[in-house]
Structures are given as structure tokens and as C-alpha cells.
Amino acid sequence: xxxxxxxTFLERWQLxxxxxxxxxxxxxxxxxxxxxxxxxxxxRIPEGLSRQEDDRIREGFVGAATVMGMTAFLAMFxxxxxxxxxxxxxxxxxxxxxxxxRLTGGSRGQVRVLLLSESVLLxxxxxxxxxxxxxxxxxxxxxxxxxxxxxxxxxxAPWRWQAVAVAGVIGVGVALTGVxxxxxxxxxxxxxxxLRETGRAxxxxxxxxxxxxxxxxxCTVAMVVWAHGANLIGAMxxxxxISMVGAVAMSTLSPLVVxxxxxxxxxxxxxxxxxxxxxxxxxxxxATASPLIVLVSLLLGLAGTFGSLAAAGGExxxxxxxxxxxxxxxxxxxxxxxxxxxxxVASRQNAVDITITAGERRSVYSGIIAVDAAxxxxxxxxxxxxxxxxxxxxxxxxxxxxxxSEWIRAGEVLTAEAEGxxxxxxxxxxxxxxxxxxENFVVPRRILPPPVWENAPTESVVQVETEQNPDVVAExxxxxxxxxxxxxxxxxxxxxxxxQAGNMKILTVLMGLAGLYALMAVVNSVVIAGTERRREFAVxxxxxxxxxxxxxxxxxxxxxxxxxxxxLGCAVAGAGLAGIGGSVRAAIGVTVVHVxxxxxxxxxxxxxxxxxxxxxxxxxxxxxxxxxxxxxxxE
Amino acid sequence: xxxxxxxxxQVTRFYGARNTGVAALDGVxxxxxxxxxxxxxxxxxxxxxxxxxxxxxxxxxxxxxxxxAGRDITAAPDGVLTExxxxxxxxxxxxxxxxxxxxxxxxxxxxxKLAGIRASRKDVRGVLGSVGLADRATHRPRELSGGQQQRVxxxxxxxxxxxxxxxxxxxxxxxSHSAKVVLELLRDMVRGAGQSIVxxxxxPAVAAGADAVVFLADGRIADRLDAPTTHQVADRLAxxxx
Ligand SMILES: Nc1ncnc2c1ncn2[C@@H]1O[C@H](COP(=O)(O)OP(=O)(O)OP(=O)(O)O)[C@@H](O)[C@H]1O
Ligand SMILES: [Mg+2]
Numbered sequence: 001x002x003x004x005x006x007x008t009f010l011e012r013w014q015l016x017x018x019x020x021x022x023x024x025x026x027x028x029x030x031x032x033x034x035x036x037x038x039x040x041x042x043x044r045i046p047e048g049l050s051r052q053e054d055d056r057i058r059e060g061f062v063g064a065a066t067v068m069g070m071t072a073f074l075a076m077f078x079x080x081x082x083x084x085x086x087x088x089x090x091x092x093x094x095x096x097x098x099x100x101x102r103l104t105g106g107s108r109g110q111v112r113v114l115l116l117s118e119s120v121l122l123x124x125x126x127x128x129x130x131x132x133x134x135x136x137x138x139x140x141x142x143x144x145x146x147x148x149x150x151x152x153x154x155x156x157a158p159w160r161w162q163a164v165a166v167a168g169v170i171g172v173g174v175a176l177t178g179v180x181x182x183x184x185x186x187x188x189x190x191x192x193x194x195l196r197e198t199g200r201a202x203x204x205x206x207x208x209x210x211x212x213x214x215x216x217x218x219c220t221v222a223m224v225v226w227a228h229g230a231n232l233i234g235a236m237x238x239x240x241x242i243s244m245v246g247a248v249a250m251s252t253l254s255p256l257v258v259x260x261x262x263x264x265x266x267x268x269x270x271x272x273x274x275x276x277x278x279x280x281x282x283x284x285x286x287a288t289a290s291p292l293i294v295l296v297s298l299l300l301g302l303a304g305t306f307g308s309l310a311a312a313g314g315e316x317x318x319x320x321x322x323x324x325x326x327x328x329x330x331x332x333x334x335x336x337x338x339x340x341x342x343x344x345v346a347s348r349q350n351a352v353d354i355t356i357t358a359g360e361r362r363s364v365y366s367g368i369i370a371v372d373a374a375x376x377x378x379x380x381x382x383x384x385x386x387x388x389x390x391x392x393x394x395x396x397x398x399x400x401x402x403x404x405s406e407w408i409r410a411g412e413v414l415t416a417e418a419e420g421x422x423x424x425x426x427x428x429x430x431x432x433x434x435x436x437x438x439e440n441f442v443v444p445r446r447i448l449p450p451p452v453w454e455n456a457p458t459e460s461v462v463q464v465e466t467e468q469n470p471d472v473v474a475e476x477x478x479x480x481x482x483x484x485x486x487x488x489x490x491x492x493x494x495x496x497x498x499x500q501a502g503n504m505k506i507l508t509v510l511m512g513l514a515g516l517y518a519l520m521a522v523v524n525s526v527v528i529a530g531t532e533r534r535r536e537f538a539v540x541x542x543x544x545x546x547x548x549x550x551x552x553x554x555x556x557x558x559x560x561x562x563x564x565x566x567x568l569g570c571a572v573a574g575a576g577l578a579g580i581g582g583s584v585r586a587a588i589g590v591t592v593v594h595v596x597x598x599x600x601x602x603x604x605x606x607x608x609x610x611x612x613x614x615x616x617x618x619x620x621x622x623x624x625x626x627x628x629x630x631x632x633x634x635e
Numbered sequence: 636x637x638x639x640x641x642x643x644x645q646v647t648r649f650y651g652a653r654n655t656g657v658a659a660l661d662g663v664x665x666x667x668x669x670x671x672x673x674x675x676x677x678x679x680x681x682x683x684x685x686x687x688x689x690x691x692x693x694x695x696x697x698x699x700x701x702x703x704a705g706r707d708i709t710a711a712p713d714g715v716l717t718e719x720x721x722x723x724x725x726x727x728x729x730x731x732x733x734x735x736x737x738x739x740x741x742x743x744x745x746x747x748k749l750a751g752i753r754a755s756r757k758d759v760r761g762v763l764g765s766v767g768l769a770d771r772a773t774h775r776p777r778e779l780s781g782g783q784q785q786r787v788x789x790x791x792x793x794x795x796x797x798x799x800x801x802x803x804x805x806x807x808x809x810x811s812h813s814a815k816v817v818l819e820l821l822r823d824m825v826r827g828a829g830q831s832i833v834x835x836x837x838x839p840a841v842a843a844g845a846d847a848v849v850f851l852a853d854g855r856i857a858d859r860l861d862a863p864t865t866h867q868v869a870d871r872l873a874x875x876x877x
Pocket of ligand 1: 650651657658659677678679680681682683684685686
């Protein structure tokens with residue numbers, strides 16, 4: 001059986017080339033991510049850095065570890081997806097061979113073993129290729145993570161021999177997982193099919209396909225509903241889940257959509273060969289459409305999710321202040337704001353450099369603001385979850401949105417240190433969690449020695465008197481040379497953009513990766529589909545079509561299938577956005593959804609171009625031989 | 636042996652919906668004693684292939700029972716049928732191709748290998764020799780002619796010495812000389828080794844070599860001849876088709 005697998009593998013290597021490459025790429029990425037992940041897990045941070053610097057590096061390491069984890073996960077998912085669609089396809093094309101095996105006395109188990117050993121072979125070859133590629137990938141990943149600022153430039157991930165073991169296990173595991181469904185399908189082929197010349201059609205929508213498709217669809221809907229009630233981290237995970245499970249649902253159910261599209265196209269081009277081919281090659285069409293569905297749903301889903309979160313964060317920030325202007329300056333200059341004509345309240349918020357330690361928890365150095373509680377309360381709409389801002393006088397502290405999840409209780413006494421002066425601050429309340437991380441702690445300015453806040457970067461939220469024009473007041477403030485003035489809307493937007501910048505970088509890395517991968521899968525399936533149609537193309541030509549006509553037909557068919565894939569992928573991405581929209585609504589009271597139109601346009605034109613070019617080249621090379629030589633040889 | 640090699644009792648096989656579909660077989664009862672050769676004849680579409688497939692357990696019957704080598708296989712699970720395909724029955728079909736990636740001798744040894752039996756090289760070469768292909772053992776199917784491929788298929792069916800051999804127009808694509816060689820091989824299996832053959836054929840001369848000929852028409856047994864002559868067979872066939 002193993003020998004037979006080996007021989008099939010050698011004889012049909014074109015069919016497996018795409019799967020081998022995707023396993024290799026998956027192994028390479030997982031292995032590279034593994035090495036970087038291990039290295040970030042035990043950071044060797046140089047001595048003598050400032051505590052803020054040290055903090056920043058540690059945070060970057062955590063971020064890098066997250067990206068690597070997601071990369072590895074995504075790569076494995078995509079590799080399994082590609083292997084499984086490749087094998088589903090090859091099983092269909094080898095129906096007669098497999099039926100023959102059954103007729104000569106092969107049991108169902110033996111058919112399964114045949115396919116599974118083919119997949120082990122595939123996994124081993126893929127892993128062997130993946131290990132050296134992984135070394136390159138590690139450098140590329142490290143470079144990228146340094147480039148986007150998550151890792152310091154002295155970072156290095158040393159080679160570990162365990163990586164080879166990881167690669168082997170991942171490669172074979174991915175291949176086996178991908179082949180499992182196909183092997184079950186193959187075992188169900190009846191021996192009688194070996195005797196029927198035309199018996200290979202077989203139903204496309206098998207019971208298991210229905211089951212998988214409908215249960216994934218149900219799962220997707222459930223996640224959309226769940227996301228509506230979830231918090232934002234939950235909604236983000238749900239969005240990722242929706243993109244993946246929804247893509248599986250759409251690709252398994254896509255054979256249902258292909259005939260409909262063929263019908264639509266039939267109205268435009270009655271009696272055309274493209275329409276007939278589409279209708280006849282439902283499985284082939286589904287195989288080409290699936291990676292596109294994954295590509296579109298992942299890219300648009302992720303970009304839409306992050307974009308929506310950024311937009312929602314901005315919206316929330318805007319709603320959380322009850323003012324018209326925001327002034328950026330130093331603490332000392334901001335003190336002149338109340339004296340400006342037309343300013344009703346100016347809540348000065350100094351970002352002070354002090355340390356606060358809550359019990360056994362890690363000390364906090366950043367995100368601490370010093371305020372005047374009365375002004376702060378008048379200009380901010382965020383209602384404390386407990387306590388009262390009026391109590392924020394004397395040696396007290398308010399827990400900020402970023403520390404909300406730390407469960408620091410009212411009455412707890414935190415130790416603090418400002419310019420060498422030790423302080424004991426009693427917690428008198430806390431603010432609710434917000435979409436954006438927000439501040440860690442809010443302290444009364446009066447308790448701090450002036451040098452601490454005078455030079456601190458300061459944001460002042462300014463409420464303008466009712467009869468005054470905010471623009472005029474803004475001009476006065478600028479003329480007084482206090483600092484930079486912006487409207488609340490502009491400030492909120494800029495702040496959201498700043499906070500999301502890190503996420504966007506991570507997202508770009510992930511999307512680039514997913515895009516590359518899915519594109520590989522698209523090319524793979526187009527090439528397999530085209531190569532396996534040699535005979536059919538030859539029949540077309542013998543029936544009187546010229547070579548350019550055959551190529552045009554193939555390109556038109558592949559492009560229509562690509563459009564189907566794009567539309568279905570958009571449907572999945574739309575479901576993901578619906579989930580995020582609901583969750584945002586639950587969090588801030590309005591639905592904010594960001595649709596990445598530019599990305600959609602780029603992905604659509606890019607993938608259509610790739611499909612058209614690949615199918616054209618494949619059809620050209622598949623029609624290079626004289627048609628007679630193909631028709632005369634019998635399988 | 637006391638039981639027939641193949642027995643069909645009131646077998647019906649419908650295709651499509653019960654009341655609108657075609658009855659490819661309609662109340663067929665037939666018994667082929669062990670060690671005999673039965674030929675099945677009839678016009679195209681009369682149900683010959685369907686009869687063979689049902690008798691071999693490749694196709695489920697709609698009603699009735701099928702007994703193969705003393706075992707009721709009407710509702711047998713796949714495992715039992717697989718086991719029978721390995722040891723009890725063999726197939727030779729017109730388009731029952733060989734496995735393209737295996738050489739002739741590997742193809743011949745393949746069923747035994749699936750059954751977990753190691754076929755000795757000598758045995759395999761011996762069987763190939765008896766079909767006149769000793770010098771083609773290491774050729775791939777695509778390097779063999781149609782008749783040679785068919786002889787490899789027969790060698791494959793011979794090596795496991797099946798109790799019953801099912802053949803559907805095994806000589807259909809062969810020239811008269813090759814056909815004669817193939818038929819001689821089959822005859823030797825019945826006479827020499829006591830195996831049974833159920834064979835579909837269109838050729839009266841081939842059918843005349845059988846112990847009995849069964850004529851099918853519209854899924855029913857229309858006639859039966861024992862120890863027939865070519866002339867008798869051609870005569871009955873002409874009457875059926877008219
Ligand atoms: N899978 C199937 N689905 C529907 N009808 C079928 C199927 N297989 C066979 N039939 C029908 O059953 C009838 C008998 O078919 P069968 O193949 O047994 O004929 P045959 O006697 O072998 O003909 P031939 O000499 O042409 O091979 C035919 O009318 C055929 O159309
Ligand atoms: Mg027939």
C-alpha cells in the first residue's frame with residue numbers, strides 16, 4: 001500500500017505540488033513563529049534601561065508573541081484547508097482507480113490507508129522542504145517585527161533543534177487532518193464504479209458535505225449572535241472565528257451557488273460553452289472558489305473588525321467628553337487656560353511620571369494623570385462604576401479604565417512614589433472599561449509637588465461658554481501661545497488612530513500572510529483544474545474550436561468562478577462585521593462599522609487578475625499538444 | 636459440492652422510483668451449479684450486466700435473494716463482500732482496467748496482496764505464462780495491447796482460484812484469435828479446477844461452448860438451453876430480437 005502511495009505520488013506530482021508547497025509554507029511559518037515565540041518568552045532585556053523603556057520592550061514582546069501565535073494558527077488553518085480541498089479534488093479525479101482497488105478486493109480500510117499514507121508522504125516531503133524555508137521565514141519575520149516596532153533591533157531568535165520535531169509533527173498532522181475527510185469519501189466509492197465508463201460523476205453535495213456546510217453555517221450565525229452580547233475582546237475573537245468557520249461553510253455550500261450563477265450567466269450568454277462547463281464542473285468550480293472565499297473573508301473580515309474597533313474607539317472618546325476643544329501643552333502653560341475669555345471650564349490632565357503599586361501587582365509607571373476632580377467631573381461624561389469623583393481630594397486615587405479589570409477595590413491603599421517622595425493613596429472609586437485602553441490611574445494634582453506636573457505633557461479638555469463661538473475661543477487660546485488646539489472630534493479621531501496603529505501593523509502582517517497563502521491556494525486549484533482538463537480541451541478542439549477559443553472559454557469560466565468566490569467571501573466578511581457592529585452597539589450605544597472599501601477593491605481586482613492569468617497560462621499549456629494524441633490514448 | 640455456486644431467487648432490480656422507474660431485472664430465478672459454465676445472452680438493455688452485478692454482490696437487489704458459494708449475500712455488509720471479492724469471486728470485464736501505476740505482474744499479485752497473502756514470484760510468472768505473457772511481466776498496462784491487457788486481467792482473476800468467475804463480454808474488444816485464447820483459458824478453469832463461470836456474451840459461438848445458456852429479455856428469463864450448439868443459440872437469439 002505504501003509503495004502504491006509512493007508511486008501515485010510520483011506519477012501525479014503536479015496534482016500534489018500545490019499541497020506540498022502549502023504544507024511546506026505552513027511548516028515554515030509555524031516553525032519560524034515557534035522559534036520567535038520561544039525567544040520572546042524568555043526575553044534577555046539589557047540592564048540599565050529606564051523603567052518606561054523596559055516596560056515598552058516587554059509590551060512589544062507580548063505583542064510579538066501574539067502576532068506569532070496568530071500567524072502559526074492561521075498558517076495551520078490555511079494549510080489544512082488547502083490540503084483538504086486538494087485531496088477532495090484528487091479523490092474525485094481518481095474515482096475509477098479507487099473503485100478498481102475495491103473491485104479487486106480492497107477493503108474500505110485499505111482505501112483509507114492508501115490515502116492516509118499518501119498524506120503522510122505529503123506531510124514528510126512538505127516538512128523537509130519547510131525546515132530550510134522556515135529558517136528564511138524566521139529572519140523575515142524577525143525583520144518585520146523589528147520594522148513595525150514590536151521588537152528591538154538587537155532581538156535574535158536562536159535556532160532550536162526542537163523546531164525540526166515541531167515541523168515534522170505539524171507537517172504530518174496538517175496533511176493527515178486535511179486528508180481525513182477525503183479518505184472517508186474515498187472509502188465510500190462503490191466497486192461498481194470501476195465498470196461504468198461514465199460513472200464518475202458522483203453527487204457533489206454529499207450528506208457529509210451538507211452536514212459540514214450547514215453546521216458551520218449554524219456555528220457562524222451563532223457566533224454573530226453571540227458577538228452582539230460579547231465584550232470587545234470576545235467580539236474580536238468571534239470576528240476571527242466567523243471569518244474562518246464562515247469561509248468553511250461558504251466553500252462547502254458553494255456548489256449550490258454555482259448552478260445559480262451558471263443560470264444567471266446563461267441569461268446573458270445563451271448557449272455558451274462557458275455556461276455548460278460551469279454547470280458540469282460544479283466540483284471544480286467549488287475547488288477554485290473556496291480559497292478565494294477564505295482570502296476575501298479573512299482579509300475583509302480582519303480589516304473590517306480592526307477598522308470598526310478603531311472607529312468605535314474614536315466615537316466613544318468623543319462621547320466621553322462633554323466639551324468642545326482639546327488643548328495640548330505643558331502643565332504650566334495649561335494653568336493659564338481658565339483665564340482666557342470664553343473658557344467656561346478647562347480640565348487639565350497632566351500625564352505625570354510617577355509610580356503606583358497596588359499590593360502585589362506590578363508597578364505602573366505610565367497612563368497616570370493628575371487632575372482637578374471638580375473640573376474633570378464637569379467635562380467628562382464617563383460615569384464611575386463605583387465611588388464619586390468629588391471624593392478625589394487629598395491622598396486618594398481613582399482607578400482608570402485600563403486598570404478596570406484588575407479589581408482594585410475602593411478603600412485599598414496603594415503605594416506611590418513621585419520624585420522620590422513616597423505617598424499612600426486610598427482608592428475612592430473607579431472608571432468603567434472603555435474600547436481604548438485609556439488611563440491607568442487618576443490622582444488629584446494638589447498632592448503632587450509642582451515640578452512633577454509642571455513639565456508633564458498635558459491635555460486640557462475645554463468647555464466653552466454657551467454664548468461663545470468655539471472657533472473664536474480656540475483662536476484666542478492659540479494666540480495666547482498656550483498650546484495646540486483641536487476640536488474634540490479631531491482629537492478623538494487622532495487618538496483612536498494612534499491607539500490602533502499597533503493593531504494595524506499586526507493586522508497588516510497577518511493579512512499579508514493570509515493573502516499570500518490563499519493566493520497560493522487559488523493558483524494551485526486553477527492549475528489542477530486546468531491540467532486535468534487536457535482531454536476535455538482536446539475534445540473541444542476536435543469539435544471545431546480554435547485554440548484561442550478554448551483558452552478564452554477556460555479564462556471566462558475561471559473568472560466567473562472567481563466572482564462567485566469573491567461574492568461569497570464578502571458575505572462571510574459581512575457576517576463578521578454584523579457581529580462586531582452589534583458588539584460595538586452593546587458597548588457604546590451606537591453602531592459603528594468600518595467597511596474597508598479600498599482593500600475590497602484591491603483584493604477583488606488582484607484576485608480576478610491572478611485567476612484570469614493563471615487559467616489562461618494553464619489552458620495554453622494544456623492545449624499545446626495536438627488534440628488527437630490526447631484523445632487516442634485511453635486511460 | 637452440494638450447493639450451487641450462484642443462485643438467484645425471484646430477484647428484482649429497479650432503477651429510479653419504484654413505480655415509474657425501469658425494472659432492469661424482473662423476477663429472475665437462476666441456479667448455476669458448481670463447476671459449470673453459464674452464458675447469459677439477450678438484446679442490448681435486457682439486463683445482462685445488471686444480473687451479473689447483482690449476482691456478484693456489486694449491486695443491491697430490490698427484492699429477492701442472492702446466494703453466492705453457499706452464502707446469502709442479499710444484505711451482506713461491506714466487509715463480507717470485500718472478503719468474498721478477495722477469495723471467492725473474480726471478475727473479467729470488457730472495461731475492467733488494470734491499475735495503471737502497477738506492472739503486469741504487480742497487477743496480477745495485487746488481489747492476493749490486499750488479502751495479506753504473499754504471492755511467490757514463480758506463481759505469478761506461472762499464471763502470466765499460462766496466458767502467454769511471460770515476457771511481458773514487467774510492462775505497464777499502457778505498454779500492452781488491449782488483448783494483452785485483458786489476458787493480464789484474466790491472470791489476475793485466475794491466481795486466487797475463485798469459486799466463481801464473473802465475466803462481462805470479456806472478448807468483446809478482441810480479434811478472433813485472441814478471443815479464442817481467452818476462451819480456452821476460461822474453459823480450462825472450469826474443466827480443470829472445478830471453478831464456475833457466469834459470462835455475458837453476444838457471440839453465439841462463444842455461448843455454444845458453455846454448459847447452459849440463459850436468454851434475457853426485458854429483465855426476465857425468456858429461455859434456457861442446456862449443452863447448446865452454435866446453431867441453436869443463434870436461432871433462439873434471432874427469435875428473441877425479432
Ligand atoms: N445505474 C442505472 N440507472 C438507471 N438505469 C440503469 C442503470 N444501469 C442500468 N440501467 C437500465 O437497466 C436496463 C438494463 O441494463 P443492463 O446494463 O443490465 O443491460 P445489458 O443487458 O447489459 O445491455 P448491453 O448488452 O447493452 O450491455 C437498461 O434499460 C438500463 O438503461
Ligand atoms: Mg451490459
